[in-house]
Structure formats: structure tokens, C-alpha cells
Amino acid sequence: MSEITPEAQDTVTINYARAINEALAEEMRHDERVWMMGQDVGRMGGVFGVTRGLFEEFGPLRVRDTTINETFIVGGAAGAAIAGTIPVIELQFADFLLTAADEVFHKLAKWRYMHGGRFALPVVVRLPTGVLGGAGAEHSQSLEAIAMHIPGLKVALPATPADAKGLLKSAIRDPDPVLFFEHKGMYREKGPVPAGEEHFVPFGQAAVRRTGADITAIATGMMVGRTLKAAETLAAEGLELEVIDPRTLVPLDIESILASVQRTGRAMVIHEAARTGGAGAEIAAQIQERAFFALDAPVWRVAGTDTPIPQDPDLEQACIPSVEEIAQAARVLRAI
Amino acid sequence: MLSARGLCILPLPEHRLTGRAGNLSGGDRTSATRKRSSSSRTASGGGSGTAAAAPELPEGLDGDGLIALYRDVVTIRAAELRLRRHIDEVGFGGFWHPGIGQEGLQAGAVAAMQPQDNLFYAHRGLGYALAKGMKLTELFGDLLGRASGSTGGKGGGTVHFADPSVGVMGQGGTLGSNFVLGAGTAISAQLLGQSRVTVVFFGDGASARGTFHEAALQASVWKLPVVWVCENNGWAVSAPFSEQSPTPNVADRASAYGVPGLVVDGQDPLAVYAATREALERARAGEGPSLVEAKTLRIRGHYEGDRQKYRDDLTDSEEIPNDPVLKLRELLAAEVTGPLDEQARQAVDEAFEHALAAPRPDPSIIFQDIWAPA
Numbered sequence: 001m002s003e004i005t006p007e008a009q010d011t012v013t014i015n016y017a018r019a020i021n022e023a024l025a026e027e028m029r030h031d032e033r034v035w036m037m038g039q040d041v042g043r044m045g046g047v048f049g050v051t052r053g054l055f056e057e058f059g060p061l062r063v064r065d066t067t068i069n070e071t072f073i074v075g076g077a078a079g080a081a082i083a084g085t086i087p088v089i090e091l092q093f094a095d096f097l098l099t100a101a102d103e104v105f106h107k108l109a110k111w112r113y114m115h116g117g118r119f120a121l122p123v124v125v126r127l128p129t130g131v132l133g134g135a136g137a138e139h140s141q142s143l144e145a146i147a148m149h150i151p152g153l154k155v156a157l158p159a160t161p162a163d164a165k166g167l168l169k170s171a172i173r174d175p176d177p178v179l180f181f182e183h184k185g186m187y188r189e190k191g192p193v194p195a196g197e198e199h200f201v202p203f204g205q206a207a208v209r210r211t212g213a214d215i216t217a218i219a220t221g222m223m224v225g226r227t228l229k230a231a232e233t234l235a236a237e238g239l240e241l242e243v244i245d246p247r248t249l250v251p252l253d254i255e256s257i258l259a260s261v262q263r264t265g266r267a268m269v270i271h272e273a274a275r276t277g278g279a280g281a282e283i284a285a286q287i288q289e290r291a292f293f294a295l296d297a298p299v300w301r302v303a304g305t306d307t308p309i310p311q312d313p314d315l316e317q318a319c320i321p322s323v324e325e326i327a328q329a330a331r332v333l334r335a336i
Numbered sequence: 337m338l339s340a341r342g343l344c345i346l347p348l349p350e351h352r353l354t355g356r357a358g359n360l361s362g363g364d365r366t367s368a369t370r371k372r373s374s375s376s377r378t379a380s381g382g383g384s385g386t387a388a389a390a391p392e393l394p395e396g397l398d399g400d401g402l403i404a405l406y407r408d409v410v411t412i413r414a415a416e417l418r419l420r421r422h423i424d425e426v427g428f429g430g431f432w433h434p435g436i437g438q439e440g441l442q443a444g445a446v447a448a449m450q451p452q453d454n455l456f457y458a459h460r461g462l463g464y465a466l467a468k469g470m471k472l473t474e475l476f477g478d479l480l481g482r483a484s485g486s487t488g489g490k491g492g493g494t495v496h497f498a499d500p501s502v503g504v505m506g507q508g509g510t511l512g513s514n515f516v517l518g519a520g521t522a523i524s525a526q527l528l529g530q531s532r533v534t535v536v537f538f539g540d541g542a543s544a545r546g547t548f549h550e551a552a553l554q555a556s557v558w559k560l561p562v563v564w565v566c567e568n569n570g571w572a573v574s575a576p577f578s579e580q581s582p583t584p585n586v587a588d589r590a591s592a593y594g595v596p597g598l599v600v601d602g603q604d605p606l607a608v609y610a611a612t613r614e615a616l617e618r619a620r621a622g623e624g625p626s627l628v629e630a631k632t633l634r635i636r637g638h639y640e641g642d643r644q645k646y647r648d649d650l651t652d653s654e655e656i657p658n659d660p661v662l663k664l665r666e667l668l669a670a671e672v673t674g675p676l677d678e679q680a681r682q683a684v685d686e687a688f689e690h691a692l693a694a695p696r697p698d699p700s701i702i703f704q705d706i707w708a709p710a
Contacts, residue, residue: 035527061527067557071549072516079520079534082505085527087520102510107517114488115498115506117705152706175708323647 011192016158017050019165019193020126020182024051024088026197027172028058031086034172037064037073038090038126047092048128048187054259055134057143070096074125074196079110081177082119088172094127097146102145108177109152115336125176129157130222139306140316141324142221147179148249148282154178154203156252159224161191163247164199165189165268183222204251208260212240215258215330218283219245219270223321227270230327239334249279250283257283258291263298268333270318297336300328350501391667394610401447405605406664408443412463413661415472422688423640429481435461437603438567440660442537443467444605445628448613449535453522454503456514458537458567459495469502469563473685482694488704489697505534512545514538515564516673517664519551522560522619532620534562535612543586552593552625559624563615566627567602569634573648585672587629595625600667602630603658633657 014022028034033182036054042065045052055063066073070091075294077087085092089096097104104125112119131140147155154176158164164182171178209224210231219227224245231241248252261267266288267282284299305319393402406638416436423432442463446455449468457464470486477485478497487496498506505521508514511704518536524530542548543566555562566586570577583589590597594613600607601645608630615626637644644650665673 061660064558067550067554069550069554071547072519072554075513075516075521075547076523076551076554079505079517079522080524080527081520082500082517083521083524085524087523103515103516106510107508107513111506111508112708113705114490114496114509115705116485116490116496117709118486118498118500119506120708294494 001193007023010195011162011190012195013190014160014161015188015190015194015259016164016182017187019047020050020160020168021052022193023165023168023172024054027088027169028054028062030197033084034086034088035062036088037066037076037079038092038094039066039068039073039092041065041090042266046090047183050126050128050182050187051090067151070100071103072334074100074123075107076256077123077125078107078121078177080104080120081123082111086122086124086172088124088126089240090126090128092128093135093184094129095138095141097125097127097179104153105146105150109150112176113152116246118176121177122175124171124174125177125179125182126168127179128184129181130185130274131309131320134311134313139141140309141280142181142271144179144181144220144249145273145277145279145282148279149199152177153250154248155181156203156248157183157221158247159182159183159186159219159221159245162193162208163201165193166199167203169248169282170200170203173200180220181221185222186225190227192222201247206244206246206253206254206256208240208242208256209245210243212242214240214264214266215242215333216257216264216267216282217241217243217270217330218257218267219243220249220279221272223270223272223326226321226323227326229261229323230330231239233323233327234330237331241330251292252286254283254286254290257287261287261291262294265294266333266336268300268302268329269328270302270321272304273302274306276306278303297333300329300333302326313330349432365539366654385523386485390458390550394606394613396448396613397609400633402664402667403672403676405447405609406442406668406673407680408447408463408467409439409605409661409664410673410677411472411680411683412439412443412466414680415462415475416465418684420636420640420690425659428640430479431639433459433461433478433639434636435463437656438569438632438657439463440601440605440663441565441567441608441630441632442606444660445535445537445630447605448616449503449533450531450616451501452503452530452532453616454518454532454534456505456521456536457497457507458514458520458539458542459507459511460539460567460569462497464502464537465497465499468504470497470499470504472683473690474499476691478690480691481696482691483697484691489701490705512547513543514539514681515542515545515551519555519560519562521560522555522625524557525559528710531620533563534614535563535565537565537567539572540566540568540570540577540581540586541575542679543589544572552589552595552627555625556595557595559622561619561622562625563619564625564627564631565608565612565614568629569632571634571638571647573638580595583637584630587627590627593625595627597627597629599629599631601658602632603660603663604662605660693708
């Protein structure tokens with residue numbers, strides 16, 4: 001567990017998209033084996049502008065615009081990785097994991113295993129995830145729990161620009177495949193990022209975003225910010241949340257979560273993904289298995305609705321937890 | 337012979353490919369006379385084992401190469417027969433998809449490859465991996481689920497031999513997944529400036545996968561060094577090819593991707609060698625991928641034990657039509673082939689006994705190799 005204390009070092013304030021862009025550029029300069037492909041990642045700089053300038057700096061062989069071919073993007077990356085390079089690929093929307101499911105969940109996740117460890121698959125799959133104002137049911141999902149369920153894939157969900165950069169740099173140097181869920185609703189959010197090229201955030205190390213004595217609130221992705229806002233409201237009411245951001249779900253820093261629950265006696269998990277079978281279900285189960293006697297109340301989930309996400313931007317927001325819903329859940333949980 | 341215009345039919349032998357396993361009649365494929373390309377040459381005197389009348393060999397293959405090819409083919413044949421015997425007598429923990437009768441195709445194509453080239457094999461038999469340089473003991477170890485297998489005993493059953501040191505890059509359990517992975521290895525070769533081509537074997541059944549389309553389109557646009565070798569044995573499990581393709585050849589689709597598509601007699605190892613070699617040279621020169629379709633026969637069921645009630649072209653004959661072993665044997669002296677046949681049988685028997693005697697893996701292996709070593 002670590003706390004982000006950017007104040008303690010030189011930082012620059014950049015947005016989340018820029019942080020990802022810097023990580024890509026730095027790692028491609030650092031290692032010639034690193035390259036990228038995806039739809040519109042080159043000349044256009046990505047549909048969300050995340051890869052701007054990389055095509056100009058690294059050229060069309062290392063920043064490759066593909067056709068509309070997710071099975072090729074992921075399967076090709078798996079093949080390239082076992083043959084000695086380090087692909088960083090982008091699926092335009094995280095939902096397209098399902099378009100390339102065989103390549104993601106069979107090839108990336110299992111090629112090393114099936115072949116007795118004779119191959120390495122250092123592949124990073126960048127996945128713009130979550131809701132963004134009307135993208136619709138097939139472009140708005142949060143699918144990270146599927147990736148948790150299939151052994152062989154690491155899973156990162158950065159919630160700040162600093163983590164976006166530091167986790168991505170770690171992911172690119174990781175010898176295993178990483179699904180990197182970057183929240184497309186956060187691309188323009190700014191924050192302090194440690195200066196220089198040596199900012200790496202290790203996998204499997206949760207961050208405590210706020211300390212508090214009453215409830216352990218485990219939040220991921222865009223819900224980290226909403227939970228912190230709820231915590232401010234609640235603090236004025238005398239209810240202190242301890243907000244923990246796991247940052248990576250595989251590996252999961254359950255020890256930091258359990259240590260917090262031992263102090264607070266109450267826990268809630270907040271995520272944007274649909275409630276049933278979400279990461280919250282797994283985290284709640286582990287807390288109850290391993291910290292049952294510390295608990296004064298059931299572990300709660302505050303999560304997305306068990307529905308497809310409608311295209312309408314207002315209806316879409318009704319599908320994911322709001323600041324007020326998180327705050328109200330905490331009030332009720334304390335009263336149990 | 338290869339042209340970017342699309343389909344290019346290679347000359348085929350006069351005989352028709354007929355027999356128990358299918359009828360490949362029709363059209364110009366069967367009427368052409370045997371004629372090698374103008375660059376063909378005869379085996380030199382250095383290959384002392386060749387038959388008295390020196391055979392005409394395709395460019396790149398000398399007498400010693402012919403002998404090595406024959407050794408591979410008869411070793412694969414012996415391995416096929418040994419496995420079948422084991423399945424008949426003992427049983428098998430998995431499905432074996434026999435490749436008997438297709439050995440010449442597999443070994444002929446691999447013989448045209450260079451040691452650094454990468455190979456993705458199809459599911460029918462072990463010929464590809466053996467010809468590319470994997471050890472029989474490892475292959476049998478994999479098939480029998482022994483710790484001595486290349487996967488340490490995890491690959492018991494049909495597939496997942498691997499040895500990247502000889503370019504055997506593994507196999508996906510979902511047919512057709514090798515198209516995209518194979519193209520990916522070629523991206524690495526292109527980025528790293530290597531003179532390395534990837535050969536992807538596949539069956540006529542797998543040719544229907546969307547992965548073929550995605551890989552063919554992107555590999556052609558990027559001129560990736562890939563060669564696709566289709567083993568068209570006429571059957572996708574229970575479905576005849578004629579019911580699954582509107583055109584008589586898989587290679588007919590090549591023109592849509594702007595790559596050469598060649599049809600060769602898959603029972604003729606030298607024809608497959610020649611076509612694959614040209615495709616490899618084209619890829620190595622940076623001119624992009626090619627598709628070689630080798631017409632062959634499915635001698636046995638989809639898996640060993642498949643009763644094939646869906647087929648009406650079966651006979652009781654054990655004879656393999658247009659047997660590639662016999663075809664190569666015609667080109668070599670009996671005093672050469674006799675010892676090679678015996679050596680192959682002996683090597684196969686020894687390796688099989690070695691695998692049978694090897695331990696099963698410890699169950700703790702299930703927790704190994706999920707992640708890279710820390």
C-alpha cells in the first residue's frame with residue numbers, strides 16, 4: 001500500500017490522456033521493441049486523441065493504423081510478442097474485448113500456460129472504458145471483471161493521471177499481458193504527475209486516497225473521484241471514509257484492504273460496472289472470508305445497474321453510481 | 337510462376353487423386369502433365385543415394401535434401417502408425433487427429449523453410465513439428481501427457497507442442513486462431529529486420545474463419561512475410577468442402593487479397609516443396625504473403641475412432657492413394673530407402689517407449705506458467 005504524495009516531489013500538472021501519451025512516448029524511446037497498433041492510432045492520433053504525435057515521431061512501422069480487425073489487433077499482438085517485440089495495442093472501446101474474445105481470453109491469457117511456459121506475452125491492451133455521454137450499450141461497458149475471471153491476464157484501472165502514466169509504464173515493462181482500462185470519461189481530467197521518466201507505479205499495490213476511521217470504501221476507476229467527493233460531504237456530517245483504490249485488480253492488493261477493514265469494521269465497494277458478478281462481488285467475498293470477525297456489518301456494493309447502458313446521456317448516468325448514492329449508501333451502512 | 341494477379345495453378349501430375357478418401361476430379365487440375373519449372377535441376381552426383389536415373393528435383397533441393405525429406409516422411413509415417421497402434425491397444429487420453437497420408441505435404445513444405453523461420457502447425461498429425469526439428473521424444477511425451485513432453489506434460493492429448501528454438505510456435509485450440517498469431521510473428525520479423533518468414537498451416541475447414549480474412553487483408557497490405565499452407569483434405573470434420581466453398585479452391589480467395597494463390601498436388605512432396613519455396617522467397621524478399629493450397633486426402637476419421645458414417649467414399653483398402661512415401665521411394669535407390677525405413681521405425685519405437693516410461697507430471701504443474709517467473 002502506498003499513498004500518492006505528489007507534493008513531496010517535482011510534479012507537472014497534465015491530464016490523464018497526456019499522461020498516457022507520455023508513458024507511450026517514453027517507453028517507445030526507451031526500448032525499440034515497443035510498438036503500437038490499433039484503429040486510427042496513427043495519423044489521427046486516436047479517436048480520443050491519446051496517441052497524438054506518436055506517428056510523427058516513431059513512423060508508420062511502429063505506430064500502425066490497422067483496418068477494422070480486432071481479432072487481428074489482439075491476435076497479431078500475441079504473435080508479435082512471442083516473436084520478440086512488445087506490442088501496445090488499442091481497442092477503440094473496451095467493449096471490443098468481446099469482438100476479440102478468443103484472442104484476448106484464449107491466446108493472450110493461455111499461450112504461455114498451454115505451452116508449458118515456453119513463450120512470453122508482453123502485450124499491453126489499452127482499453128478506453130466506461131461511460132462518456134451517449135456512446136451506447138456497446139461502447140460504454142466496464143468489463144474488467146471478465147478479465148479477473150480468466151486467469152492469465154493482469155488488469156489495471158488507473159484513476160488519476162499519475163497512475164495512468166505510472167501504471168502504463170509498468171505494464172509495458174511487464175512480461176505478462178495486461179488489460180489496461182483507461183476511463184474515457186477521465187481523459188481531460190488534470191492532476192499532478194511526478195516529473196521525469198522514472199515514474200513507475202507497481203502492480204498489486206493499492207493506494208489510500210483518503211484515510212478515515214468509519215468505513216473502508218474500495219473504489220475503482222471514475223468512482224474513485226466520486227467516492228472522494230462523497231467522503232467530503234460525509235466528513236462534514238461526522239462520517240469518515242477511508243478510500244482505497246486498488247489500482248490493479250489482477251494482482252489485487254487484498255492485504256491493504258483487509259488491514260483497513262480491521263480498523264474500520266465496515267466496508268463498501270464502489271464500481272461503475274454492473275453489480276452482478278462485478279469486481280465488487282469478488283472483493284466482498286474475500287473480505288468476508290478473511291476478515292469476518294472484524295466486520296460489524298455486511299460488505300456492501302454500490303455498483304452499476306444490471307442493465308445494458310442506454311444511449312441517452314441522462315439515462316446513462318442513471319445506470320452508474322452518483323456521488324449522492326455513494327454518500328447515502330455510506331450513511332445507511334454506518335447505521336447498521 | 338507466382339504472380340500478384342492472383343490464382344496461379346501449378347502443374348499437377350497426370351494421375352487423378354482418387355480413392356477412398358475423396359474425389360478431386362474436375363477441370364484443368366487433372367489434365368496437366370508433370371512439368372517442373374524451368375529452374376528445376378537434377379540431383380547432383382553428390383547425392384549418392386539417388387536412383388540411377390537422377391530424378392528431376394525442384395530448385396533448392398539436392399540429393400541430400402531429398403534423402404532428408406524421405407527420412408522425415410517415413411519417420412512421420414512410422415509415428416502415425418505407432419500412435420494408431422497405441423490407441424487401438426491401450427487407448428488415449430484425448431483426441432488424436434491423424435495425419436497419415438498427409439506426411440509428404442507437411443514435410444515437403446517444412447523442407448523449404450529455413451531454420452530461423454517460424455511455423456504454426458495445423459491439428460492433423462505431428463509431421464510439421466517433427467520436420468521442423470522437434471524431437472520425437474518430446475512430441476510423444478506431449479501426446480501421452482508425460483513430463484518429458486515439450487510442455488512438461490500439460491499438453492496431453494492432441495496439440496500444443498512447442499519449441500521456439502526451432503521455430504515451432506505452438507497451436508491454438510480454436511481452429512483458425514493461428515492466422516492472426518502467425519501474421520503477428522511476421523510483424524516482429526519485419527520490425528526487427530530479420531530474414532524470417534512464418535508459415536501457417538491450416539485446413540480447408542479453418543479457411544472459413546474470420547481470422548483468415550483479417551489476417552490475409554492486413555498481412556497483404558503490410559507485406560508481412562507470411563506463407564499460408566492449406567491442407568485441403570476435402571473434409572471439415574463431417575462437412576465436404578464442396579458444401580462449404582462456392583469455389584473449387586481455397587486459393588481462389590487469394591486474389592481478393594492481392595496475393596498469389598497456388599494449387600498443388602499435396603500428395604507430391606516435391607510439388608509442395610517447390611510451391612512453398614517460391615512463396616517463402618517472395619515473402620523473404622519483402623513482397624508479402626502467398627497462399628499455397630495442397631490438395632490432399634483424409635485417410636482416417638476426423639479423430640482416431642471417428643466412424644465417419646457421414647462419408648460415402650470409404651473403402652476397406654488400407655492402401656493410401658497416391659502415397660507420398662511411395663512417390664519419394666521411386667526417386668531413391670532401394671539400398672538407401674531400406675535402411676532409412678528401418679531407422680525410422682527404430683527411432684519411433686525407441687522414442688515411444690521412452691515417452692511411455694516417462695512419468696506423468698506432478699499435479700502441481702497446474703499452477704505453473706500462468707505468469708512469467710518473478
